[in-house]
């Protein structure tokens with residue numbers, strides 16, 4: 001039995017995700033809940049990052065902060081959590097200092113044996129608390145906007161698990177693909193299985209759209225992307241959709257394979273994702289041509305435009321809205337997460353500009 005929630009009052013995001021023409025583009029921003037908001041910084045003074053992730057009432061509070069702060073301007077909430085909860089559930093220890101740090105990264109394929117072979121997502125504390133946070137937040141949202149659930153792309157998670165944190169070049173993770181191709185595929189598959197169970201359970205808990213954040217997708221050659229990364233993304237899309245359909249859920253899915261712009265046409269043609277997320281390295285109009293109406297698109301303003309002043313923001317939004325055109329199926333967003341130094345009043349202006357220039 002699916003859970004009962006208050007009726008949705010603003011379904012712009014869900015309609016645009018299905019490729020429909022909407023009266024204006026829905027808008028939200030990646031990392032909208034977080035360090036650019038003073039109310040988040042205040043809460044962070046007394047709570048650790050993963051403590052917030054693992055405490056449903058706190059995760060709910062932080063998820064709602066931007067929705068309240070930008071009253072009437074946002075068209076989605078995204079559950080406050082992190083992609084690294086999946087490696088945690090697999091048995092790895094991760095701390096924020098202030099970026100993520102794995103105390104024992106995977107050095108060789110031998111280390112994979114230290115991971116839990118099977119993860120029961122309902123048992124794992126790091127994941128179970130996400131489901132509780134989703135159910136609570138969806139109730140608290142009272143239908144104001146839809147709630148997005150997410151997970152990391154398997155390759156991005158694999159890269160963090162091997163490197164032990166963020167790096168510029170991801171040499172160690174990439175060298176695994178070349179040195180240990182079969183073991184790498186097996187580990188990617190192991191991560192993929194957890195991601196699938198995790199996303200399905202998020203939808204059961206109340207998530208109304210699911211996004212896969214494969215932030216490191218663009219670090220590889222097209223050949224390596226198609227060999228190692230695409231199969232895992234494809235499996236997530238296909239199996240999550242099949243399982244949700246069998247349970248009577250119709251939840252759109254977004255794939256954000258950041259900077260893998262050479263793969264846009266292939267992804268649109270060959271996956272079951274409803275929406276493709278774009279970074280800022282491609283024009284909206286070009287992406288429209290590449291997907292040829294097969295998927296909706298999300299993005300793709302340069303996050304640094306939010307430092308560009310009111311006139312700069314307005315000009316960029318106007319130009320981007322024109323580039324995506326008015327055939328529908330556009331979800332306005334940045335091409336990556338918002339950075340901590342942005343002023344909330346500039347974010348508010350960004351939202352107002354999207355409302356104005358995407359009006360049909």
Ligand code: CP3
Nearest residue numbers: 030031032033034049078080081082083099100213215337
């Ligand atoms: O989008 C949202 O508002 C929902 C919350 C969310 C966070 N992280 C909160 C967060 C989401 C969707 C993520 C995804 C995430 N986390 C990704 C994929 C997308 C992307 O931005 O590339 C990645 C690679 C991570 C891993 C991660 N978590 C990194 C690299 C960092 C440190 C760098 C940084 O930007 O701070 C984090 C920490 C993190 N995740 C913070 C927030 C609000 C800041 C930490 C803090 O408050 O101390």
